[in-house]
Amino acid sequence: MRDVIAARAVPFRGGGFLPRTSRATAFLAFIALLAVWQAAVSLRWISPVFLPSPYEIGRALLELATSGALWEHLSVSLVRIASGWVLGTACGLAAGTAMALFSLARSVGLPMVSALFPIPKIALLPLLILWLGIGEISKVTTIALGVFFPTVIAVYSGIDSVPRNLIRMAQSFDVPFRDIVRKIALPGALPSILSGMRVSASIALLLLVSAEMIGAERGIGAFVLQAGNLMQTDQLMAGVTVLSALGLTIGTVLSWVERKLLAWR
Amino acid sequence: MRLSIEIRSHAFDELQVLEGIALDVEDGEIVAVIGPSGCGKSTLLGIVGGLIRPTDGSVTTHGVLPAGTLNPFTFVFQDFALLPWRSVADNVAFPLEHHGLSRAERDGLVRDALARTGLSDFARAIPKQLSGGMRQRVGIARALVVRPALLLMDEPLSALDAQTRELLMEDFLALWLRDRVTALYVTHNLDEALRLADRVVVLSRRPGRIKRIVPIAIPQRERAGGSAAATLSGLREELWSLIRDEAAVADREMVHA
Numbered sequence: 001m002r003d004v005i006a007a008r009a010v011p012f013r014g015g016g017f018l019p020r021t022s023r024a025t026a027f028l029a030f031i032a033l034l035a036v037w038q039a040a041v042s043l044r045w046i047s048p049v050f051l052p053s054p055y056e057i058g059r060a061l062l063e064l065a066t067s068g069a070l071w072e073h074l075s076v077s078l079v080r081i082a083s084g085w086v087l088g089t090a091c092g093l094a095a096g097t098a099m100a101l102f103s104l105a106r107s108v109g110l111p112m113v114s115a116l117f118p119i120p121k122i123a124l125l126p127l128l129i130l131w132l133g134i135g136e137i138s139k140v141t142t143i144a145l146g147v148f149f150p151t152v153i154a155v156y157s158g159i160d161s162v163p164r165n166l167i168r169m170a171q172s173f174d175v176p177f178r179d180i181v182r183k184i185a186l187p188g189a190l191p192s193i194l195s196g197m198r199v200s201a202s203i204a205l206l207l208l209v210s211a212e213m214i215g216a217e218r219g220i221g222a223f224v225l226q227a228g229n230l231m232q233t234d235q236l237m238a239g240v241t242v243l244s245a246l247g248l249t250i251g252t253v254l255s256w257v258e259r260k261l262l263a264w265r
Numbered sequence: 266m267r268l269s270i271e272i273r274s275h276a277f278d279e280l281q282v283l284e285g286i287a288l289d290v291e292d293g294e295i296v297a298v299i300g301p302s303g304c305g306k307s308t309l310l311g312i313v314g315g316l317i318r319p320t321d322g323s324v325t326t327h328g329v330l331p332a333g334t335l336n337p338f339t340f341v342f343q344d345f346a347l348l349p350w351r352s353v354a355d356n357v358a359f360p361l362e363h364h365g366l367s368r369a370e371r372d373g374l375v376r377d378a379l380a381r382t383g384l385s386d387f388a389r390a391i392p393k394q395l396s397g398g399m400r401q402r403v404g405i406a407r408a409l410v411v412r413p414a415l416l417l418m419d420e421p422l423s424a425l426d427a428q429t430r431e432l433l434m435e436d437f438l439a440l441w442l443r444d445r446v447t448a449l450y451v452t453h454n455l456d457e458a459l460r461l462a463d464r465v466v467v468l469s470r471r472p473g474r475i476k477r478i479v480p481i482a483i484p485q486r487e488r489a490g491g492s493a494a495a496t497l498s499g500l501r502e503e504l505w506s507l508i509r510d511e512a513a514v515a516d517r518e519m520v521h522a
Contacts, residue, residue, distance in 0.1 A: 169346035172314055173336050173360035173411065183359070187350050264350040264391050 052234040060234040061241060069223075074242060077208055077219045080136065084143025085204045089197065091144070092151025099152065100159035100189075101181065113152050121146040121203075122210045129215060139211040146207040147200040154196020158189030191265065194258050201250045209243060220246075266292055266330055266337075266414050266447065270313060272322035274472075275305070281472040282308050283319075288466060288475065290415070292328065293445040295485075297458035300468030300476075301508055301515035306451040307419050309473070313449060314338045314417045330414045335364055339413035343420040345400045347392045347407075354379065354388040357406045378410035381440065398429035405437070409444075416448040422457060434460055438485055455504050459497050460488055467507045470515040477507055 034054045040046045041053035048056065064070040098105035099113075121142055128138040162185055170180045186193075212221025220239055227235035272286040282305040290296050298306050311317035313324050315338060330337050339360075340346075347356050357375045366374070379385045382402045392400055401421060408416060421437075422430040438461060441448065452458055458465045465479045481500060483493045 163346075165342060165344055165346045166348065168316060169340070169342060170359075172316060172338075172340045172417075175360070175363055179363055183362075184348065187348070190350075264393065 049231065049233060052237055056234045057237045057241060060238040064235070064238055070242065073218055073220050073223045073239075074246075076216075077212065077221070077246075080139055080211075080219065081143060081204050081208045083136075084140045084207070085147050085201065087140065088144035088147025088204070089151050089200065092148045092196075092200075093155055093193075095148070096152040096155025097159065097181070097186070099156045100185070109152070110156075113149060113156075117149040117153065122207055122214075125211055125214055134215050139208075139216065142211050143204050143207045146203045150196050150200045150203060151193075154192050154199070155189060158192025158196070159185045161192065162188030191262055194254065194262065198251070198254050201254065202247070205243070205247055205250070267327040268313070268415060268447070268449075269325045269327065270309075270322075271324070272309070272312060272319050275308060275312065275317075275320045275322065283312075284472040284474050286322070286473070286475060288478075290447060290449060293447055294463045295441065295448045295450055295461050297450045297452055297462035297465045298468060299452060299455065299458050299465060299504065299508065300473060301470045301512040302453075303515055303518070304468045304470050304511075305473035306468060309468075310340075310417050310419050310449060310451050313415075314340055316340075326414075331412060334412045334414050336360060336411035337414040339408045339411055339416055341401075341404050341408050341416060341418045341421045343423055345392070345397075345404045345424075347400055347403055349392050352389050352391055353384055353395070353403050353406075356392070356403055357384075357410050360407060360411050374410050378406040381409060382406040383436070396429070397425045398433055401425065401433060402436070405440070409440070409446075413446060416446050416450075418448055418450045420452055421450075423453060430454075430457070437461065442486060455501055458504070459500055461485065465504060467504060470511040470518070476511075479504060479507075 037051075038053050038055060041048050041051065041056075052060075061070075095105075095109060095113075099109040100106070124145065125138065125142045128141050132138040132141060166184050166188060167180060170184055175183075208219070209221035209224070212219035213225045216222040220242055224236055224239035224243070227233070227239060268290040270286060270288045270290070272283050274281065274285070275283040286309065288296070298309060300306055308317060312319045312322070315324075326337075348359065351359065354375055357378050358371055361371045361374060375388075376385070379388055382405055384399070384402055384406055387395065387399065392403070395403070401424075404421070422433055425433065434457060440446075441461075450458070450461060459481060462481060465481065467476045467479065468474065469476045479500065481488075481497075483496060487493055488497060
């Protein structure tokens with residue numbers, strides 16, 4: 001005799017694995033964190049000497065801004081990071097393009113880049129100070145070196161991964177080499193180049209602060225170090241907040257550039 | 266313009282790909298090339314189009330090129346090979362940009378090619394906004410804009426679904442009947458070859474040799490009708506019998522390679 005089986009719905013099993021972000025949740029979480037932090041310091045659960053409250057940090061930041069000290073340090077840092085980043089990016093673009101297109105440049109460049117890329121560039125600062133002096137050039141060079149290697153790799157691998165069929169298509173129309181580079185290789189490598197810029201900008205910021213902590217009197221890194229030495233933790237945290245804002249601004253600008261230039265993706 | 270292909274042999278390193286290919290393509294003719302996977306069909310096209318240097322052999326043209334041709338040997342690619350960051354019109358204009366044409370001349374040629382391929386309303390779209398069939402239309406428009414003497418079509422419909430393939434075949438035939446552009450058409454699809462070609466060249470498995478050349482005497486415009494069905498069906502049987510065993514062996518070779 002056959003069993004009678006009651007009708008039942010097929011259970012849904014396809015849920016999950018679709019995480020989403022919510023701006024409102026992120027904002028509320030941030031506010032909650034600040035509130036807990038403020039409460040913990042105000043109730044003396046945490047000593048303000050070791051961790052000042054958000055209110056104290058905000059006040060220190062306002063004082064720095066109104067006294068002009070913030071701009072004095074920030075302007076020096078901005079000039080250093082911009083000079084180092086532009087120099088490193090320009091050289092990286094040239095070297096990466098050459099390595100992607102020419103056998104000689106690839107044969108010479110690839111082993112060198114592979115060998116030198118892993119060296120933490122801040123370790124070279126003392127040597128660069130010996131060679132170039134304690135002034136701006138050694139700091140800018142350190143940042144440029146840090147930016148150069150990830151840029152070379154991003155450009156080289158970006159051009160290398162441009163679909164071969166696009167190059168063949170251009171060759172089949174007798175398009176000159178220079179036009180193939182300009183109109184296919186570089187635009188095709190742009191996604192990789194821009195993500196390389198994101199990495200190199202983070203490295204530049206890291207090296208800026210490190211270089212300023214080692215050998216500078218002005219700049220946000222030097223300011224943070226001095227504040228730490230004097231146990232002015234509210235000033236120190238104000239400096240860290242400025243660095244965070246600087247990193248966020250660079251990231252936002254790069255995201256905007258990506259949206260504009262890579263709308264075709 | 267007549268084309269003579271004489272490839273005594275072609276190898277990639279140790280791998281012998283083509284051997285003893287001798288083929289003439291007459292002016293205004295469509296010659297389809299079929300054969301098992303890996304038999305060297307696309308390599309043959311690459312050699313004819315000057316993208317691959319043959320190990321031993323040559324390709325020569327006889328007679329005058331069509332007036333105003335900017336790129337006598339022009340490819341239409343299987344994967345369309347469109348520049349994804351350029352609009353349809355800019356993709357079609359791409360092969361004209363290094364010919365020193367004025368902006369007005371270039372725009373005129375692009376407008377004409379877009380009109381002939383039914384793309385005028387999509388000039389500002391970018392490739393990702395188009396279906397596969399429309400993308401291949403852009404590929405064909407880009408090929409036509411340089412007024413080619415010979416179209417080298419490398420499985421141009423194989424990336425498309427059956428319905429789109431049918432529609433594009435009709436369009437291609439209409440274009441060809443109007444302009445009579447000579448074409449070398451590589452395909453896996455016997456029906457495409459029977460629908461479009463004047464002659465079908467059957468290659469053997471690797472190293473590819475010409476196994477047989479099958480002429481199709483029925484005019485292209487009559488092939489869609491029922492009266493040609495029996496003849497075409499017979500030809501299809503003949504072509505399939507020529508490649509079936511070789512295709513099976515080639516398939517096993519590919520799997521074990």
